[in-house]
Amino acid sequence: MNMIQNAKDQVLDLTVSAYQKAAAEGLLPQDAAVTPSVEIPKDTANGDYTTTFCLAAAKALKKNPRQVAQILMDHMDLSGSYFTSVEMAGPGFLNFRLGNKWFRDTVACVEQEGAAYGCNDTLKGQKIMVEFVSANPTGPMHMGNARGGVLGDTLASVLQKSGADVWREFYVNDAGNQIEKFAKSLEARYLQIIKGEDAVEFPEDGYHGDDIRELAQAFYDREGEKYLDCDQKTRHDALARFGLDNNIPKMQRDLARYGITYDQWFFESSLHESGYVADSVQALTDLGYTYEKDGALWLHTSRILAENLKKAGKSDADIEKLGLKDDVLRRANGFYTYFAADIAYHRNKFAVRGFDKVINVWGADHHGHVARLKGAMDALGLDGEHRLDIVLMQLVKLVRDGEVVRMSKRTGKAISLTDLLDEIPVDACRYFFNAKPETQMEFDLGLAVREDSENPVYYVQYAHARICTLLKALEAEGYTVPAAGEVDFSLLSGEAEQALIKKIAAYSQVVRLAARDYDPSHINRYLTELAGDFHRFYTACRIKGEERPVLLARLKLADTARSVLKNAMTLIGCTAPEKM
Numbered sequence: 001m002n003m004i005q006n007a008k009d010q011v012l013d014l015t016v017s018a019y020q021k022a023a024a025e026g027l028l029p030q031d032a033a034v035t036p037s038v039e040i041p042k043d044t045a046n047g048d049y050t051t052t053f054c055l056a057a058a059k060a061l062k063k064n065p066r067q068v069a070q071i072l073m074d075h076m077d078l079s080g081s082y083f084t085s086v087e088m089a090g091p092g093f094l095n096f097r098l099g100n101k102w103f104r105d106t107v108a109c110v111e112q113e114g115a116a117y118g119c120n121d122t123l124k125g126q127k128i129m130v131e132f133v134s135a136n137p138t139g140p141m142h143m144g145n146a147r148g149g150v151l152g153d154t155l156a157s158v159l160q161k162s163g164a165d166v167w168r169e170f171y172v173n174d175a176g177n178q179i180e181k182f183a184k185s186l187e188a189r190y191l192q193i194i195k196g197e198d199a200v201e202f203p204e205d206g207y208h209g210d211d212i213r214e215l216a217q218a219f220y221d222r223e224g225e226k227y228l229d230c231d232q233k234t235r236h237d238a239l240a241r242f243g244l245d246n247n248i249p250k251m252q253r254d255l256a257r258y259g260i261t262y263d264q265w266f267f268e269s270s271l272h273e274s275g276y277v278a279d280s281v282q283a284l285t286d287l288g289y290t291y292e293k294d295g296a297l298w299l300h301t302s303r304i305l306a307e308n309l310k311k312a313g314k315s316d317a318d319i320e321k322l323g324l325k326d327d328v329l330r331r332a333n334g335f336y337t338y339f340a341a342d343i344a345y346h347r348n349k350f351a352v353r354g355f356d357k358v359i360n361v362w363g364a365d366h367h368g369h370v371a372r373l374k375g376a377m378d379a380l381g382l383d384g385e386h387r388l389d390i391v392l393m394q395l396v397k398l399v400r401d402g403e404v405v406r407m408s409k410r411t412g413k414a415i416s417l418t419d420l421l422d423e424i425p426v427d428a429c430r431y432f433f434n435a436k437p438e439t440q441m442e443f444d445l446g447l448a449v450r451e452d453s454e455n456p457v458y459y460v461q462y463a464h465a466r467i468c469t470l471l472k473a474l475e476a477e478g479y480t481v482p483a484a485g486e487v488d489f490s491l492l493s494g495e496a497e498q499a500l501i502k503k504i505a506a507y508s509q510v511v512r513l514a515a516r517d518y519d520p521s522h523i524n525r526y527l528t529e530l531a532g533d534f535h536r537f538y539t540a541c542r543i544k545g546e547e548r549p550v551l552l553a554r555l556k557l558a559d560t561a562r563s564v565l566k567n568a569m570t571l572i573g574c575t576a577p578e579k580m
Contacts, residue, residue, distance in 0.1 A: 001109045001113065002508035002509060002512075003102065003105060003106045003109060003505040004505050004506060004508070004509050005509070006082070006105075007048075007049055007082050007098065007102060008049065010081055010083070011036070011038045011049050011051055011083075012035075012036045012038055012051070014076055014078065014081060014086075014096075015036045015051050015076075015094065016036065017076075017077075018072040018073075018075040019032070019057075019075075022071045022072065027075075028061050028071060029060070029061055029062065032060040033060065034053060034057040034060060036056075037052045038050070038051050039051075039052075041095070046087065047086075047087060047089070047096055047097050048095075048097055048098040048502075049083075049095070049096045049098075050089070050093050050094065050095045050096070051093070051094045052092075052093060053068075053072075053094065054066070054069040054072065054092035055091060055092045055093070058092065065091055066088060066092045069088040069094055072094065073086055073087075073088060073094070080101075081101070082099060082101050082105075083097060083098060083099055083102075084098070084099035098498075103492060103501050104484060104487070104489040106501050106504060106505045107484045107487070107489075107501065107557065108485070110504060110564060111483065111484050111560070111563075114563070115567060115570075117508075117563070117564065117567055118161060118507045118508050118510075118511045118567060118568070118571070119161050119162075119163070119508075120161070120162050120163060120508060120511065120512055121163040122162050122163060122512055122515065122516075123159060123162040123164035123515060124163035124164075125163075125165075126165065126356045126357060127165045127167070127355050127357075128164045128166050128167070128356065128357045128358070129166075129167045129168075129169055129353075129355045129357075129358045130152050130155055130166060130167070130168055130169070130359045130361070131152075131170070131171055131358065131359070131360045131361070132149060132151065132152020132153065132155075132156075132170075132361035133145050133148050133149045133170055133255070133260075133361075134170055134171040134173070136173055136178055137172055137173065137174060137243075137244055137248050138178055138179070138181075138243070138247070139247070140209075140416035140417070141417040142414070142415075142416060142417070143396040143415065143417075143420070143443075144363050144393075144395065144396065145417060146258075146396070146417045146420060146429065146433060147393055147396050147433045147441070148362075148363070148393060149255060149258055149260050149417075149433075150258075150260075150429070150430050150433035150573070151361050151391065151393055151434065152168070152361040153168065153260045153573060154430075154434050154520035154571070154572050154573060155359065155391070155520050156168050157520075157571050158511060158514040158515045158520050158523070161571060162515035164515075167263045167264070167355070168263050168264075169262060169264050169266055170255075170264070170265045170266070171266050171268065171345060172248065172266065172267045172268060173268050174244055174268055175268045175272050176335075176337075176338050177338070179240050179244075180236070181203070181205065181207065182240055182243055183235075183236035183239050183243075184203050184206055184236070185202075185203065185206035185208075185212050186212060186215055186239040186240070186242075187232075187235055188202045188203060188206060189202075189212055189213050189215075189216030190219055190220055190227070190235075190239065191228070193216060193217060193220045194220070194225055194228055215243050215246060215247075216239075218242075218246065219238075219243075222242075223238075227239070248265070252265070254417050254421070257421055257426070258417065258421065258426060258429070258430070259426060259430060259573045260573075266345070268341055268345070271344045271348065272341070276344050277336050277340055277341050277344040279344075280340070280343055280380075281297065281329050281330060281336065281340055283347075284299060284343075284376070284380065287379060289303070289304060295332030296329075296330060296331050296332045297329045297330040298326045298328055299326060299327045299328075299339075300326055301324065301325065301326045301372050301375060301376075302326050304375040304376070304378065304379045305322075305324050305371055305372070305375045306319050308378060308385065309322075327339050327372060329343075339372070342369075343373070343376045343380075346358065346373060346377055346382075346384075346388065347377070347382065350377065350382040351380075355387075357388075357389065358387060358388050359389045359390075359518065360389075360390050360391070361391045361393060361437075362390055362391070363395070364393060364394050364395070364438075366390075366392070370390045370392075373388065389518065391437050391518050392437065392438065394437070394438060394440040394441065395440055396433070396440075396441055396443055397440065397441070397442045397443070398415060398442075398443050399442050399443065399444050399445065400445040400446050401446060405445060423445065423449075424445065424448045425449070427457055427461070427574040428448040428449065428455070428457050429448070430572060431456065431457035431460075431574055432448055432456075432457070434520055434521055434523070434524050434572050435521050435524070436519060437518075437519065451580075456524070456528055457574065458580075459528065459531055460528060460530075460565065460569065461569070461574075461575075461576065463530075463531035463534045463535060463565060464565045464569070464577065464578075465577050465579050466535075466538070467534070467558050467559065467561060467562040468562065468578040468579065469578075469579060470558060471555075471558075471559060471562075474544065474551075477544075479551065479552065479555060481555055481559045482555070482556055484556065487556050488549055488553060489553065491550050491554075492553050492554070492557060494540065495540075496533075496536050496539075496540040496541055497537060497541055497554070497557060499533050499537070500534060500557060501557065501560075503529060503533045504530070504561060504564050507526065507530075507564055507567070510522050511523070511571075520572060523568055523571055523572050524572065526568060527565065527568050527572075530561065530565060530568070533561075534561045534565075537561075538558070543555060543558065
C-alpha cells in the first residue's frame with residue numbers, strides 16, 4: 001500500500017466533493033473541467049499536502065482563487081479522513097494537515113505487509129529481461145563488471161518489487177574473434193611450456209595476463225604434450241574449451257559470492273550452432289535491409305537509422321551531419337560478425353522468448369552501439385525503440401587515501417572483482433556500486449571499511465542494529481512490541497516522530513521511482529535518509545524510562561523503522577545485521 005498516494009487521492013476526493021456540494025447549492029458553476037493537482041509542499045510548516053485546484057479553476061469558476069478556496073473550505077467535511085485541518089494560503093492554495101489516522105494506518109500497513117511492504121503493481125503483467133555483466137569469459141572480471149553486476153541485479157529486484165515478471169541473464173561470448181584470440185594466447189603459453197619461452201613467439205594482440213599462463217599450465221598438467229603435434233584447429237578447440245570450462249564456473253562462483261545469481265547463462269555459440277544467426281541475417285535480407293560489397297554482407301544501418309530519425313522529425317540536413325554508417329554482418333570469409341550475433345540474440349529475446357521489455361546494462365563506452373541495435377530490432381518489426389532499453393553506466397575509479405589505485409595489494413596485478421571482494425565486504429561493495437548509473441564514481445576503498453557514520457552502509461546498518469539492541473534490552477525488562485491497533489498515535493505528535501513515519505511512508509514511492517527511472521540508487525538515498533530520521537528520533541525521543549503508553553508507542557515506531565530498513569537493505573542485496 002502506498003500511503004502517500006492514498007493521502008493525495010483523499011485530498012483530491014475531499015476537494016472534488018466540496019466543489020460538488022458548493023455547485024449543487026449554486027455557489028459555484030457546475031462542471032468545471034479541472035482535476036486538482038496535489039503535491040507535498042517543500043515547507044510543510046503550513047501543511048502536509050497542498051492543492052492548486054482553486055488557482056487552476058478560478059477562471060472557469062469566474063471567481064477569485066481565494067474566494068473559491070473559502071467556499072470549498074466551508075463545504076469540506078474532514079471527519080473520518082486522514083486530515084485534521086485544511087487552511088487557505090497565499091493566492092489560493094489549500095493546505096491539508098495530516099492527523100493520527102494516517103500515521104496509524106502507515107504503521108499498520110508496514111505491520112500487515114511485512115517483507116512485501118513497498119511492493120506495487122505498476123509493472124504487473126510485464127515480462128522483462130535484465131541482461132547484465134556479460135563479461136568476456138577470456139579473463140577475470142574487472143571493476144566495470146563489479147558495478148554492472150550490482151546495478152543490474154538491484155534493478156531487477158526493483159522491477160520485481162514493482163510487479164514485473166523478471167528474468168536475469170548473462171550472455172556468454174563464447175564464439176567469434178575473442179575466443180580465437182583466447183585460444184591462440186593459450187596455445188602460445190602451452191607451447192612455451194614445452195619448448196621454452198624464447199622458442200615460441202607470443203601473439204602481439206594476445207591476452208597477456210597471468211591468468212593465461214596459469215590456464216596453460218593447468219592444461220599442460222592435465223594433458224601433457226598430447227596436443228603438441230596435432231592440427232591447429234584441434235589444439236585451439238581443446239584449449240578454448242578448457243579455458244572456458246575453467247573461467248565460466250569461476251565467474252559464476254565470484255558472482256554468487258557477490259550475491260548475484262542468474263536465471264540463465266545464455267551462450268552465443270548456441271545461436272551459431274542452431275543456425276539462428278544465419279536465419280536472422282536472412283530475415284534482414286528478405287526485408288531488403290542488406291547488400292553485398294567487397295564480398296561481405298552489410299546491414300543498411302544508415303538507412304534504418306535515417307528512417308527512424310525522420311519519423312522523429314529530424315531534417316535530411318541534420319541526419320546527414322551525423323555521418324551514419326553501415327555495418328558488416330557477414331565477412332568475406334563467410335564468418336558472421338559479433339553485431340550479427342547480437343542482432344540474433346536480441347531477436348531471440350523478443351521473437352522466441354517473448355519478453356515485453358529487454359533492459360541491458362552496458363558500459364558507457366558502448367553508447368555508439370545503442371541506436372544500431374535498436375534500429376536492427378525496428379527493421380525486424382520488433383519495436384526496438386520502445387522495447388529495448390539500455391542503461392549506460394560510467395567508469396569506476398578506485399581511490400585510497402586520495403590516490404587512484406590500479407593494482408591489488410595482494411597480487412600486485414590489476415584489481416579484479418575477486419581482489420576487491422577479498423579486501424572490501426560484499427555489503428559495502430554492493431552499497432557503493434549501487435550509485436546513479438550515469439555518474440562517474442569514485443570508490444573510496446578506505447571509506448568502505450570504516451566503521452563510523454562517514455561510511456554510508458555502516459551508518460544505515462548501525463541504525464538497524466541499534467534498534468535490534470533496543471528491542472532486546474526492553475524485552476529483558478518485560479516490554480514487547482505492541483500491535484499497531486494497541487498504540488495511541490496521539491502520543492507520537494513530536495516533529496521527529498512524525499518525520500520518521502512520513503519517511504517510512506515514502507518507501508513505496510521510492511521503489512516506484514527506482515523502477516521508473518531504471519535507477520536503483522533511489523533506494524540508497526532513501527536508506528540514508530531513513531537512518532538519519534531514525535537517529536534523530538532516537539536522540540530527541542527517549543524510550544527507556546518513559547511512561548508505558550509512550551514507551552510502547554515509540555517502541556512500535558522504532559520497530560517499524562527497523563522493518564523498513566531491513567526491507568530496503570534486502571532489496572539492494574545487503575544484509576541488515578542485528579548487532580555491530
